[in-house]
Amino acid sequence: MVLTLAFRNLVHDRVRLAVTLVGILFAIVLVAVQLGLYQGARKMIISMIDNAQGEIWITAFGAKSFEEAGLLSGRERHAVLSVPGVQGVTPLTVAFTEWRKPAGGSALIVLVGADPAAGGLQPWNMVQGTPASLTEPHAVAVDKTYMENLGVTRISDIAQVEQTRVKVAALTDGIRSFTMAPYVFTSLSRARTMLGLEPNQATFFLVKLDDPATTEAVRNEIKSRLANVDVLTQAEFRDRSLDHWLFGTGAGVALIGGAILGILVGTVIVAQTLYSSTKDHLREFATLRALGSSAGYIHRVILMQAALSAILGYVLGMTIAMVVVHFSEQTALPILMTPELAIGLFVLTLAMCAISAVSAILKVTKLDPAMVFAR
Amino acid sequence: MSSEAVLVATDVVKELGQGAGLVRALKGVSVSLNPGELTLLMGPSGSGKTTLLSILGCILGPTSGNIRVAGTPTANLGPEALAEVRRRHIGFVFQSYNLFPTLNAEENVRLALDVRGRRGRLAADQAREALTKVGLSHKFKSYPGNMSGGEQQRVAVARALASAPSLLLADEPTAALDSENGQAVMALLSEIAKDKSHAVLAVTHDHRTLPYADRIIHIEDGLIVSDERPERVRDAIVTPPPTIPLDEVRSEHAPSEGASGGGSRRAKKRKMKTYG
Numbered sequence: 001m002v003l004t005l006a007f008r009n010l011v012h013d014r015v016r017l018a019v020t021l022v023g024i025l026f027a028i029v030l031v032a033v034q035l036g037l038y039q040g041a042r043k044m045i046i047s048m049i050d051n052a053q054g055e056i057w058i059t060a061f062g063a064k065s066f067e068e069a070g071l072l073s074g075r076e077r078h079a080v081l082s083v084p085g086v087q088g089v090t091p092l093t094v095a096f097t098e099w100r101k102p103a104g105g106s107a108l109i110v111l112v113g114a115d116p117a118a119g120g121l122q123p124w125n126m127v128q129g130t131p132a133s134l135t136e137p138h139a140v141a142v143d144k145t146y147m148e149n150l151g152v153t154r155i156s157d158i159a160q161v162e163q164t165r166v167k168v169a170a171l172t173d174g175i176r177s178f179t180m181a182p183y184v185f186t187s188l189s190r191a192r193t194m195l196g197l198e199p200n201q202a203t204f205f206l207v208k209l210d211d212p213a214t215t216e217a218v219r220n221e222i223k224s225r226l227a228n229v230d231v232l233t234q235a236e237f238r239d240r241s242l243d244h245w246l247f248g249t250g251a252g253v254a255l256i257g258g259a260i261l262g263i264l265v266g267t268v269i270v271a272q273t274l275y276s277s278t279k280d281h282l283r284e285f286a287t288l289r290a291l292g293s294s295a296g297y298i299h300r301v302i303l304m305q306a307a308l309s310a311i312l313g314y315v316l317g318m319t320i321a322m323v324v325v326h327f328s329e330q331t332a333l334p335i336l337m338t339p340e341l342a343i344g345l346f347v348l349t350l351a352m353c354a355i356s357a358v359s360a361i362l363k364v365t366k367l368d369p370a371m372v373f374a375r
Numbered sequence: 376m377s378s379e380a381v382l383v384a385t386d387v388v389k390e391l392g393q394g395a396g397l398v399r400a401l402k403g404v405s406v407s408l409n410p411g412e413l414t415l416l417m418g419p420s421g422s423g424k425t426t427l428l429s430i431l432g433c434i435l436g437p438t439s440g441n442i443r444v445a446g447t448p449t450a451n452l453g454p455e456a457l458a459e460v461r462r463r464h465i466g467f468v469f470q471s472y473n474l475f476p477t478l479n480a481e482e483n484v485r486l487a488l489d490v491r492g493r494r495g496r497l498a499a500d501q502a503r504e505a506l507t508k509v510g511l512s513h514k515f516k517s518y519p520g521n522m523s524g525g526e527q528q529r530v531a532v533a534r535a536l537a538s539a540p541s542l543l544l545a546d547e548p549t550a551a552l553d554s555e556n557g558q559a560v561m562a563l564l565s566e567i568a569k570d571k572s573h574a575v576l577a578v579t580h581d582h583r584t585l586p587y588a589d590r591i592i593h594i595e596d597g598l599i600v601s602d603e604r605p606e607r608v609r610d611a612i613v614t615p616p617p618t619i620p621l622d623e624v625r626s627e628h629a630p631s632e633g634a635s636g637g638g639s640r641r642a643k644k645r646k647m648k649t650y651g
């Protein structure tokens with residue numbers, strides 16, 4: 001009967017139910033979008049690091065992120081290769097640079113130079129061409145999402161990076177960049193030429209180990225042999241990049257702040273409607289009390305009302321959120337909905353509604369059961 | 376005091392309000408209620424009837440005095456323990472029915488059982504049985520909004536009855552009903568009172584309910600002024616007596632029709648007696 005009564009109380013006043021659901025829906029959609037954007041941003045920020053084949057990254061001292069790191073001289077490579085447990089060391093060059101569109105105009109890009117044969121960091125999700133396509137003369141790989149930004153329309157289109165002529169030789173799909181500057185892959189030697197680097201210079205040395213379980217030990221060993229560089233595990237480098245882009249720039253704070261705002265607004269609206277509903281049904285609650293119900297029984301009715309609102313609001317809110325997620329997929333900042341986020345949102349909605357029930361419960365606690373005798 | 380009394384109240388004093396608005400609604404009331412009796416509590420407006428009913432029903436606590444329900448003193452019980460006393464021993468019928476408008480008749484009765492932890496098929500059967508007893512076997516699924524006042528009050532009686540309380544308290548159960556429905560509800564309450572397992576106390580203004588009474592208590596200004604057991608003449612009375620010296624302005628409903636023997640009953644007003 002608790003469920004029946006809660007449900008009937010809820011649908012009894014359609015307008016109030018609508019306001020409640022809009023409140024929950026608003027909160028869910030806002031939180032889903034903000035946290036989805038946060039997750040999307042996270043995924044973009046760490047995608048390069050996650051796709052690189054190596055356990056340890058050697059970076060210039062104080063490197064901020066994958067995109068913003070200083071240069072290494074190249075001498076580090078031999079020192080690392082002599083450390084026991086190291087299987088291979090792959091140089092990578094990464095830098096912001098200028099892309100000149102064929103029809104004029106330019107765009108900022110992140111040029112990623114890696115030797116396709118070394119397999120340290122290759123373009124993935126390829127829709128046209130293969131990683132080996134980058135061995136062709138002038139070859140670069142770009143992502144479909146950014147073709148328009150780069151002023152190219154298909155394979156073999158010609159453009160220019162700095163002073164060097166390039167040809168689109170391969171296309172990837174879905175390698176997005178948090179910085180809005182598209183990633184452009186090319187071979188290591190071509191990247192060095194374009195960026196005007198010495199033959200051994202690199203941005204990173206990616207270290208592949210015989211046994212990933214030895215990561216900590218090998219990292220410490222390399223650290224002891226090399227001065228003035230950072231030796232980071234993959235996880236550490238990921239955290240550093242995330243820290244820099246999400247918290248160093250305030251983007252993450254804004255996203256999380258937006259989510260908290262959504263929760264607050266939702267809670268206030270649900271608390272309001274639940275309170276006014278309880279006030280309207282106060283005489284019924286007093287009657288329940290006169291019939292001998294425990295206070296807990298009445299609280300259960302109110303909490304059940306809150307839970308039902310939460311479930312209804314969640315279903316509606318998630319439906320709308322999924323539509324928003326769908327339409328964001330093709331934008332520069334996709335919203336990422338994961339099962340964890342979906343479950344987290346449900347728990348959050350239940351918690352939000354339970355907290356909202358507090359003021360209503362306090363109201364019935366002060367209930368005067370003698371009101372049942374009033375006319 | 377009778378040992379089999381369902382409820383015993385001794386020297387009940389109740390002060391309501393505070394400061395300058397303080398009212399001594401009950402000034403020392405002692406009463407005990409026996410199973411198998413329909414007791415009417417009568418008195419002018421503001422005389423303390425509802426207050427007394429609330430205290431006997433363990434909804435309000437007395438300022439001083441004692442209440443024993445089924446032999447158990449309620450003096451030191453907290454709100455939850457008092458709720459349990461109500462749950463186990465007391466049924467209420469209110470002037471304004473207090474049904475749940477979003478629940479149908481059967482659900483309204485089942486709610487009272489649910490509160491007592493009685494659920495499922497058995498509870499549904501008990502609810503229907505109670506509704507059948509009050510003559511509503513055709514209204515199980517009707518909502519209060521679609522029922523007449525008389526039907527609603529009968530649902531309320533069924534709700535009070537379903538949990539088999541030893542004490543049924545009704546506060547002006549007929550005040551909002553027309554004469555026919557009022558009679559029907561009173562007949563029902565007196566029928567219930569015939570069962571030796573219940574005591575029924577009904578507050579009323581309405582002299583038409585007198586024929587149903589086994590016992591009549593008059594209260595004025597917070598004190599019991601008379602407590603009597605009229606002859607059991609109600610079965611002989613077809614229509615209520617013509618004039619009754621109620622200490623009450625509300626006599627406009629008195630039927631003008633000729634009376635049967637009961638009319639003189641109130642005239643030879645007995646001295647106040649206490650029974651029980």
Ligand SMILES: Nc1ncnc2c1ncn2[C@@H]1O[C@H](COP(=O)(O)OP(=O)(O)O)[C@@H](O)[C@H]1O
Binds near residue numbers: 393396399422423
């Ligand atoms: N909550 C209250 N605060 C102050 N005075 C009250 C309150 N409730 C009732 N009273 C007063 O107590 C007296 C008895 O009231 P009540 O028991 O409702 O009378 P009855 O039911 O006989 O009409 C009246 O004088 C009434 O004004």
Ligand SMILES: [Mg+2]
Binds near residue numbers: 424425426
């Ligand atoms: Mg009253």
